[in-house]
Amino acid sequence: MTQQDSIRSGLTRRQCLAGAAALPLFTILPRRASAAEFTYKLATGQDPSHPVNKRAQEAIDRIKAATNGRLEIRLFPANQLGSDTDLMSQVRNGGVEFFNQASSVLSTLVPAAGIVNTGFAFDDYEQVWKAMDGSLGKYVRSQIEKVGLLTMSKPWDNGFRQVTTSTRAINGPDDLRGLKLRVPSAPMLSSLFTSLGASPTPINFNEVYSALQTKLVEGQENPLAIISTARLYEVQKYCSLTNHVWDAYWILGNRKAVERLPKDVQAIVLREFDRSANDERADTQALSKSLRADLQGKGLQFVDVDKKAFKAALAKTSFYKDWRAKFGDEAWKLLEEGAGALA
Known part of the structure; x- marks a missing residue:
């Protein structure tokens, strides 16, 4: 079981109740949106108009709302914080907490990630999602974890x-x-x-x-x-x-930065990026036709x-x-x- 699988399993009802009971009263009162405990960055290489950034911003907004402002993620599109290769180093050392990276480029760090780019392997999206939401995707995620990065959702669609x-x-x-x-x-x-x-x-x-x-x-x-x-x-x-x-996009997280977040916040991040993955997939497929x-x-x-x-x-x-x-x-x-x- 990968780190993400453990997070996705969620907290038990007993753990949630015990954790709430142990907290001082002021910590469970509603927080003002400006009082973020954690302020993280998400960098992408795509133009602001690309579906990746549209759906990433929606996920960010939902995360902020669902965590009652505890986690604020700021989006930096269009390589504002550096080139793809620069950012891959930054997310590993913690200078950037989250980063969107294509499998094709990620393969320079995680060779196994490049298997999804095998020439003329996939005929259509039915084959792609069968593999990526199944055993092949799970295998690639496990290999990414070995270099100190975490995948924050199912793969997004690079087309x-x-x-x-x-x-x-x-x-x-x-x-x-x-x-x-x-x-x-x-x-x-x-x-x-x-x-x-x-x-x-x-x-x-x-x-x-x-x-x-x-x-x-x-x-x-x-x-x-x-x-x-x-x-x-x-x-x-x-x-x-x-x-x-065919190429995937992966939302990658710096392991230490992710593990610094409370478990319930981690679960919200994974849930909302997964939701946006589904939306971005639909966007990209529709765009390819139009x-x-x-x-x-x-x-x-x-x-x-x-x-x-x-x-x-x-x-x-x-x-x-x-x-x-x-x-x-x-x-x-x-x-x-x-x-x-x-x-």
Whole structure:
């Protein structure tokens, strides 16, 4: 049982009554909202308009109300407190208490987190949530805990990733050859595109727009929600709907900061971030359906590709064999339970 499972089990009625009886009267009287016992920060890399920040703020507001102002969490979106890699260090040392991180980037610290990004593993959301709300998600959470971080909810949805370019349309796997493509600092994505003949270049997200604008790279890959909110359509011409990788967002907590909170407050935090996870998942899936028309209106040209052709090209390389060896048979079996057999 993970730390989160223990928290989620809640307090027994006897524990609650005994704890209340032991407190001085003034501690159980209603608190003014301004009298926060704990003031924490939640940092994200996404634009304020992204569903992650909308739903995170709603969770924060509910947490403050449900704890009667005991815990106040302040949201810092759009890499205000540093790049993704900077923030991963900050949340580990306690400079930031909570942080939203994609599995693809988290894999640089927790290699097992990258298994969800295995190229062309998931066909649709039914497969994704079967795996992530089941055994595979539980396994990844347990691996994250080993580095001193806690997952504060079920995984949120970063969406299926698509390839955009400024120089040429990507119609099939052969078109990727030699393409200078920005990827996050994520071994899985670098490996995937290297296997398909591209030239992946890791760049922090807060530098992506300028890298595309100055033609340091020709293209990039991200979910449609990110392409929209980061206005990448302004510096890209084509979008190929490859669905090459699904990615998760994890709300991560510094272990000491979380354990410093009273048990009842911890339970509220987990409950409300879980609720917002469900809302954000629905938002992202709805956006993925509506954004194509919106982005087309802004000049982005969409290319419908044969995803099976990309997967078949990948299967001819050592990609799946190599990553199975890295993750191990146990983890790979959990992936295939949700996604189906991989070459």
